[in-house]
Amino acid sequence: MDEPKAAKQKKTWHKKVIIFLGALFVLGVISLVAIAVVQNKPLPKNIKYGIVLDAGSSHTSVYIYEWPAEKENDTGVVQQINECKVEGNGISSYGHEPLKAGLSLQKCMNKARQVIPEKQQRETPVYLGATAGMRLLRLTNATMAEEVLSSVENTLRSFPFDFQGARIITGQEEGAYGWITINYLLGNFIQDSGWFKYIPNFKPTETSGALDLGGASTQITFESKREIESQENSLHFRLYGKSYDIYTHSFLCYGKDQALRLQIANSIKDATDSILLDPCFNSGYRRNASTNDLYSSPCISKLRIPTAPSTLDIRGTGNYQLCKRNVQAIFNRTHCTYSHCSFNGVFQPSLDGTFGAFSAYYFVMNFLNLTNEQMSLDKVKETVERHCSRPWDEVKKDFPKIKEKYLSEYCFSGTYILNLLEYGYGFSSENWNDIRFLGKIKDSDAGWTLGYMLNLTNMIPAELPYSPPLSHAGYTGLMVFFSILLVCIILTCWLSFRKPKCLHKGII
Template sequence: EGAYGWVTVNYVLENFIKYSFMGRWLSPGRPTVGALDFGGASTQITFATQQLVEDGQSTKKLRLYGQDYSLYTHSFLCYGKDQFLKALLAHVVKSQLYSQAVTHPCYPADYSKTLKMGKLFNSPCVLQHKPVPFNPEVILTVRGGGNYEYCVGNVSGIFSFGSCAHSRCSFNGVFQPEITGRFMAFSAFFYIHTFLQQITGITVNSPQQLEDAAKTVCSKTFSQMMLLAPKEESRIQDYCASSVFMRTLILKGYGFDNSSFPLISFQKKAGDTSVGWALGYMLSLSNLLPAESVAVRKALTLGAWGTLVFLTVGLLVVILAFLLLRSRCGTTKRRDESAI
């Protein structure tokens, strides 16, 4: 999935091959762009690297348009937006000893909701937090705490930054080489980044700005955010947690810093095309990404040009004949009228 997202981004941005206005396929000679995807159930990071990938399951070799690409790609299941939010709430409930009324530090201070335990613990991503014995009919009341520091602590508890059997890791013991080059962040990354800038007025182009924006969002009440973003009512309570998660994942997990974070472009679309893994998958299945380089050729073959020229000349001859015929008929008619 991550590799197909990478293919989509670079295909749409014409980093593999470009069709010039002169009707020729050209190699643009540009470096590829890494892909950061944040879906509902998982998050992916994919980028081209010349470094040794110590985990064979996190590497993929591609040959496209005569060029060889060595990719690092990894998909973190249960770290998509929906599953992460569920796991975070389960973690909060567990840390507060499965009380029927808990305080969620990432929810706005004036926000509360109720739900059944069965609705919370219905995913494989939260099994480690599931109480024993378990009664799915128990009603849970969750109240917002609006505390940024506690939110960071609880979100960090969803990650494991300790053990690493490789020379370096991102999190959960997963090997990751040093990030290189530019990246495009899409899916939920784009919406969170846009929301942060809209609510706080902070241009999020650096790690410090990301932290400042997250702090600002987490300090606002539900009512305050509703005034600034009324269309986000159904999910506005989740933006503090999502912002802290994005900060933790990108900076502490993937290892972006002051020099590399500005190289991330948060985009909904690449050009006029929505970004996702599906297009890359379909391109691969339909063989529209050939392994060998495409021969430089004109937009139309010689035979096609000849056919078009023949049809054009024939059409012109018919039009001229029609005009001459009308002209002669008109002249004859005028002569007849004069004779009368």
């Protein structure tokens, strides 16, 4: 009678073991899946943001950048994610109404608040760099310039960002940061980015030179293989683990707007009864200009003629050759105390390598359809001359959507660019095709602001990237452990339900 009782006890014991093993198996499967899911889930992006305001002579633009917190060779991999053009003129135009300078920035800064995540706004640095327009205002009236900067600072401090300062950057800085931008976009710092492939037929050298043309100044910057005889034109950078020594110079008063003023001021002596026949405007074009306004610029004030009429009636004649002569007259190439100069006695080593030309260079040449393919210098000259010879009514009819001020000045601007590059800097038909006119590459504007951010990130500490909860060894160990545990449970259950024949030998 004891045998059935023993069998019953054994069956009960087996049932408890099976339940225990089943529960352990389920727990093991859950643990295995949970570890795999948690360890392999997508890691959050550790992104930093920065804002740079380019306060130029004609307008202000707000650029928003982002980069991974874990930097590459101590320099952030920065890319532009948004741009906003401030309505109205540049901040230097508000010298008599400085409060309006700050107010003009509000709309674009509110847009920046929408782009950058709220939780990261407090740590997002904001910089404003004012260029040649403010340099000229400071020369004219330093108090006005300070009041404008103060107004801008007050506005930027009112936003929930980490305001780092507003200042007038030097021409050398503007040129150098533009050089950094161009070489970053062309892939010369991180070659596997391959961004230069977006520019047809462009094979960059080790680095590419930068040509920047604004409204009030122009910059030339490149890495020279020759000695830089003027130390004020020499700069040193360290980016992506490599050092660079470059030549740079900024010509204040030689941006296209101030150059046009220079050309007109030089021609006033030829005016008859307040009428100035100007070959740099299309025939049939007319505009009135105040000589008081013309001479108000420190670039032009030294050219004031006491007998100049108060108002000029400027009438275009559309003569490229005469315009070229007038433009060349604003460059002084009569003296040079160095082995080689560009113009106005400024040292410049011989041109080396390829060059990227941007800002007004691009906008003007793009209008003239001279940016899309390689063209000889003679062909480019023919195109500009053909545009200058067109009647103004015909030009207006073909381009009704372009503002008259800009449209009327393309003849002068095209002529000026050709002479600045050839007569001023020394480009020729042999190396003309080393120049590429650049607007945007991979959604980033060519300009000094991106280079400014790249250089700025050298001062921002790198952070460790987000990593999975477990180390690779810990993750592998746990996965192996739970896998073996599951195999053991399955094997134990199999042995419990199906005993091998060897275990039946002792049974009669």
